[in-house]
Amino acid sequence: MRNLDKFNVDNLPGFDGGATTLAQLPNKEDLFTLVGEDKSLESERIATAPYSYFKSVFKVFFKNPGAIIGLVVLGLIVLGALIIPFFTPEGFLSIDKNRVHLLPGGPHILGCDIEGKDLFYAIWTGIRKSLTLAVVSASINVVVGTIAGLIWGFFRKLDVFFIGLYNLISNIPGLLIYMLLALVLRATFPQMQDEVRLVISLTFTGWVGLSQFVRNQTLIILNREYNLASYTLGTPARRIMTKNLLPYLLAVIVTQGSLMIPGMISSEVGLSFFGLGLHVNKISLGSLIENGRKNFTLYFHEFLWPSVALALIILAFFLIGFALSDSLDPRRHR
Amino acid sequence: MLSSQKAEEKRKFTFKDLLQKIKKALTNETFLYIMKRIFSSLLTLLLVVALVSLLLRLIPDHQLYDVAQYNKIKGSNPSGAEAYKNLVLYRYGRTTIDGHRRSALFGALQYIYWLLPIPKKIPVRWDVDYTEIKLYWEGYVYLGRSIMFPDKEIPAIIAERMGISMRISIITVVCVYLLAYPLGLVMAKKPGGIVDRLGTAFIVLNYAIPGLVFYLLMNSIMGKSDGIFGWLGAGFFYHELNPTSLVPPIFCMVFLSIPGTSMWVRRFTVDELNSDYVKFAKSKGLSENRIMYTHVLRNSIVPLVRSIPGTLLFSFVGSYYVEKIWSIPGTGGLLTGALMRNDFQLIQGLTMIYAALSMLAFLLGDIITVFFDPRIRLRAR
Numbered sequence: 001m002r003n004l005d006k007f008n009v010d011n012l013p014g015f016d017g018g019a020t021t022l023a024q025l026p027n028k029e030d031l032f033t034l035v036g037e038d039k040s041l042e043s044e045r046i047a048t049a050p051y052s053y054f055k056s057v058f059k060v061f062f063k064n065p066g067a068i069i070g071l072v073v074l075g076l077i078v079l080g081a082l083i084i085p086f087f088t089p090e091g092f093l094s095i096d097k098n099r100v101h102l103l104p105g106g107p108h109i110l111g112c113d114i115e116g117k118d119l120f121y122a123i124w125t126g127i128r129k130s131l132t133l134a135v136v137s138a139s140i141n142v143v144v145g146t147i148a149g150l151i152w153g154f155f156r157k158l159d160v161f162f163i164g165l166y167n168l169i170s171n172i173p174g175l176l177i178y179m180l181l182a183l184v185l186r187a188t189f190p191q192m193q194d195e196v197r198l199v200i201s202l203t204f205t206g207w208v209g210l211s212q213f214v215r216n217q218t219l220i221i222l223n224r225e226y227n228l229a230s231y232t233l234g235t236p237a238r239r240i241m242t243k244n245l246l247p248y249l250l251a252v253i254v255t256q257g258s259l260m261i262p263g264m265i266s267s268e269v270g271l272s273f274f275g276l277g278l279h280v281n282k283i284s285l286g287s288l289i290e291n292g293r294k295n296f297t298l299y300f301h302e303f304l305w306p307s308v309a310l311a312l313i314i315l316a317f318f319l320i321g322f323a324l325s326d327s328l329d330p331r332r333h334r
Numbered sequence: 335m336l337s338s339q340k341a342e343e344k345r346k347f348t349f350k351d352l353l354q355k356i357k358k359a360l361t362n363e364t365f366l367y368i369m370k371r372i373f374s375s376l377l378t379l380l381l382v383v384a385l386v387s388l389l390l391r392l393i394p395d396h397q398l399y400d401v402a403q404y405n406k407i408k409g410s411n412p413s414g415a416e417a418y419k420n421l422v423l424y425r426y427g428r429t430t431i432d433g434h435r436r437s438a439l440f441g442a443l444q445y446i447y448w449l450l451p452i453p454k455k456i457p458v459r460w461d462v463d464y465t466e467i468k469l470y471w472e473g474y475v476y477l478g479r480s481i482m483f484p485d486k487e488i489p490a491i492i493a494e495r496m497g498i499s500m501r502i503s504i505i506t507v508v509c510v511y512l513l514a515y516p517l518g519l520v521m522a523k524k525p526g527g528i529v530d531r532l533g534t535a536f537i538v539l540n541y542a543i544p545g546l547v548f549y550l551l552m553n554s555i556m557g558k559s560d561g562i563f564g565w566l567g568a569g570f571f572y573h574e575l576n577p578t579s580l581v582p583p584i585f586c587m588v589f590l591s592i593p594g595t596s597m598w599v600r601r602f603t604v605d606e607l608n609s610d611y612v613k614f615a616k617s618k619g620l621s622e623n624r625i626m627y628t629h630v631l632r633n634s635i636v637p638l639v640r641s642i643p644g645t646l647l648f649s650f651v652g653s654y655y656v657e658k659i660w661s662i663p664g665t666g667g668l669l670t671g672a673l674m675r676n677d678f679q680l681i682q683g684l685t686m687i688y689a690a691l692s693m694l695a696f697l698l699g700d701i702i703t704v705f706f707d708p709r710i711r712l713r714a715r
Contacts, residue, residue: 269544293550307544310547318541318542
């Protein structure tokens with residue numbers, strides 16, 4: 001009995017210690033008034049605007065000033081890389097001993113590099129090649145990683161195999177894999193194009209991280225009721241993956257892809273630094289930076305401008321990627 | 335009599351206790367989990383060894399020996415040329431000493447045999463006269479013979495290089511955590527405030543800097559004896575007797591690694607600040623600082639603690655770029671050098687050590703997380 005007494009409303013903090021009892025409360029009629037039925041359409045209206053996920057994503061995305069800066073910079077760079085190389089004057093990109101280390105001025109806006117190539121046109125051509133390589137490798141990684149991640153997440157029996165593979169690959173340093181592959185491919189297939197070799201080295205293990213990410217997302221979504229319903233109704237696995245899971249994952253995958261591209265460009269530059277990138281005669285950002293590095297204390301501009309181009313591309317992709325990942329988060333939508 | 339009885343009881347108790355303790359330890363879930371992890375790590379290690387040795391096997395023979403040299407000797411002395419070729423291929427483990435081919439599988443199995451901790455017979459010197467190979471080994475784990483440094487054992491070569499890499503990297507890691515953690519916390523305290531915006535701008539701009547370009551710039555700016563940083567006396571290259579020559583590489587690495595860490599600190603802290611227990615603490619009237627430093631900090635640290643052993647252990651590996659640019663004799667430079675000179679045994683030894691370190695780091699990270707977060711339990715399924 002004593003215990004029960006303790007739970008009396010009057011003893012609880014916040015109440016006025018039993019000063020007001022039930023009898024002292026005002027009558028029910030005094031507290032409420034009858035308003036009747038509201039027959040106008042006003043009661044049917046929802047006060048807030050109807051919610052649409054992708055509309056909100058776009059709204060949040062374009063409110064972010066970083067995203068707009070990133071889009072503009074990237075758009076200008078892509079446009080320049082598509083158009084400017086076509087207007088290269090005859091012979092500006094060939095090796096010419098008379099133009100070695102020519103200082104900026106005249107027809108050569110940014111001067112000439114160590115081999116006598118015009119730097120301005122070489123940079124735009126290099127951006128085109130590096131961006132193409134990065135986009136191709138990143139899209140291969142995204143496609144393979146998504147398919148592998150979906151299969152990994154959906155068929156739990158494959159977990160042992162995939163976790164083994166993931167441990168195996170993530171435990172070897174990335175640069176070591178790049179270098180080993182470049183070495184092996186160069187020695188085994190001497191006729192192979194440098195570009196193909198580079199794409200193979202960048203995609204050999206690059207998809208594994210993304211597939212693990214997709215797998216985790218798949219596991220989260222797979223436990224929802226609509227998937228359980230599909231599963232119990234006997235929907236084939238391929239249909240569940242493509243119709244139920246993929247639309248949900250698409251946004252996250254696009255973000256991961258846009259953050260992957262700058263990494264691919266940096267890897268290309270890094271491989272060039274270790275002599276495993278494109279051949280020196282082939283123009284790419286990696287080979288331009290590597291050429292500029294050779295005597296960058298004397299001819300600093302030859303090193304500076306390709307680096308600035310690289311930094312701008314990376315910045316644009318990061319700004320877009322961060323804004324995308326922010327706007328895809330539904331907690332930020334209202 | 336009483337005392338002897340007591341002593342007996344005590345002895346009985348200790349024996350039983352010991353048995354029980356052993357039984358308890360052997361059936362302990364955490365212990366079983368760790369044993370399982372170690373076992374699977376060893377399995378993965380064997381797979382890494384096999385995979386790398388098979389990859390290296392794909393490189394054709396004529397890339398290994400000097401074809402011009404071979405043709406030159408062949409003109410005057412065909413058997414000598416064959417002997418030269420065979421010696422090189424024998425060193426790479428492609429043939430036996432008599433010139434018979436060895437399969438790739440044999441190579442991988444042989445390497446695993448070398449790794450086993452048992453006394454074994456292996457060639458110790460082959461660089462002087464390959465017809466007289468001494469077959470003995472006083473140690474236990476053998477990693478093959480390096481082409482670049484044939485006189486030393488591979489573990490000794492790596493250990494020697496690791497010292498300097500480790501010293502640089504540990505200073506770097508400590509500096510990064512000391513700088514990045516407060517930055518992340520300050521940014522998280524008022525999301526959307528001036529500090530947060532400035533910090534985010536710094537992080538994004540820092541991400542955009544290509545590492546290689548920044549290293550080269552800093553090398554030239556901080557190395558100049560008549561430049562702004564001339565008083566430092568750093569110089570362009572690392573020198574053993576000049577400790578200030580380590581300042582530019584460490585500064586570069588710290589500067590470029592701050593954004594990654596502080597961004598995660600910020601994200602985890604903001605997530606914790608939005609949780610219910612913080613709102614409850616606020617409504618109970620706790621001060622902002624008390625909430626931040628006694629409750630939020632402890633919880634937001636949990637996801638980061640997991641990566642600390644990894645960062646520390648990976649510091650043994652060193653940075654490839656930094657070690658090449660400042661010519662620091664560390665492990666990063668060792669790997670690139672070995673790759674350039676086809677020193678396969680050294681590559682394989684380094685790969686194995688890296689893989690072992692990273693697996694150890696993951697395991698340690700998981701174990702440490704348990705200490706910081708009582709909700710997490712390691713359990714063998």
